[in-house]
Amino acid sequence: MPGKLLEGKSVALKIKENIKLEVGSLKTKYGLSPKLVSMQVGENPASEIYIKSQEKTARDLGIDYELKKLPSDINQDEFIKAIESLNKDKSVNGIIIQMPLPQHIDAKLISRYLSPLKDIEAVHPQNMGEIVFGTAKILPCTAAACMELLNSIDLLELYGKEAVVVGHSEIVGKPLALLLLNKFVTTTVCHIATGKRGTLPEFVKKAEILIVAVGKAGIVKGEWVKEGAIVIDVGINRVEGKIVGDVEFERAVEKASYITPVPGGVGPLTVTILMRNVVEAFKQQQGV
Ligand code: NAP
DSSP states (O other): OOOEEOOHHHHHHHHHHHHHHHHHHHHHHHSOOOEEEEEEESOOHHHHHHHHHHHHHHHHHTOEEEEEEEOTTOOHHHHHHHHHHHHHOTTOOEEEEOSOOOTTSOHHHHHTTSOTTTBTTOOSHHHHHHHHHTOOSSOOHHHHHHHHHHHTSTTOOOTTOEEEEEOOOTTTHHHHHHHHHHTTOEEEEEOHHHHHHTOHHHHHHHOSEEEEOOOOTTOBOGGGSOTTOEEEEOOOEEETTEEEOSBOHHHHHHHOSEEOOTTTSSHHHHHHHHHHHHHHHHHHHTTO
């Protein structure tokens, strides 16, 4: 029997309902709506889609949204000044910096200048540290989306399960491994060196929970998926005009107990988590 689909939309709907209610009561209590500012340097067709989706989701949930466009030739110091000015602006609760940034701007350095209280993507080292401690209230959106998908599975006991995360980026793989560890999941992280050594199939075959975030279509063969595994495919790849994930879906769905479709799995949840983080940031700034 093919695996059940883990669709992000239905999970996102429930979270959105809660956000709407919370935004409503915050408005009543403080006479203010949470506000998100998105910073975009230059034009980038890939970020346009995300920006539109962020704006629509924010407005639907009663969150104020502003897009701050900066010229592509802005120098790093001027960009830092623009961030610091938003840090000081009391009407702004959350800041997101659209990626990719032009090459002359160092994204890692920039993340240090965001106020940790307004860093709704959890890219500031302080917020990353809170994840290590297991005390973070604002979680990296994609990693948190994967955890929400796992939580949506009825009767799934994470404690003691064996997971493999493929990909160790700062925004997805690494924080996700920590979130899984915080739930006592025995977690293995595979990366480029695992691929080069040729041992990726061995690790994947053992995974009760498999999460893949690489960005290479079909890097995980369906054949490798363990019978009954839960498979979350974060990858987004355009192949012959179609969007596909990193896992060979047709074969993997026959072996998995649950599997995310691409598109329609992690993606719809990510922007919802971003909005939840804006509301959390608002509350922290009000001292709630
Ligand atoms: P990234 O920063 O490029 O990271 C990719 C990771 O995969 C790196 O850790 C890389 O290792 C590793 N890797 C590369 N080749 C490998 C191989 N052969 N075997 C094992 N690991 C390998 O990408 P990202 O930002 O994490 O995103 C990953 C994918 O998720 C992309 O397709 C992206 O579009 C998608 N994504 C989706 C959402 C969503 O909402 N659905 C959100 C974010 C990202 P090295 O760093 O050592 O090279």
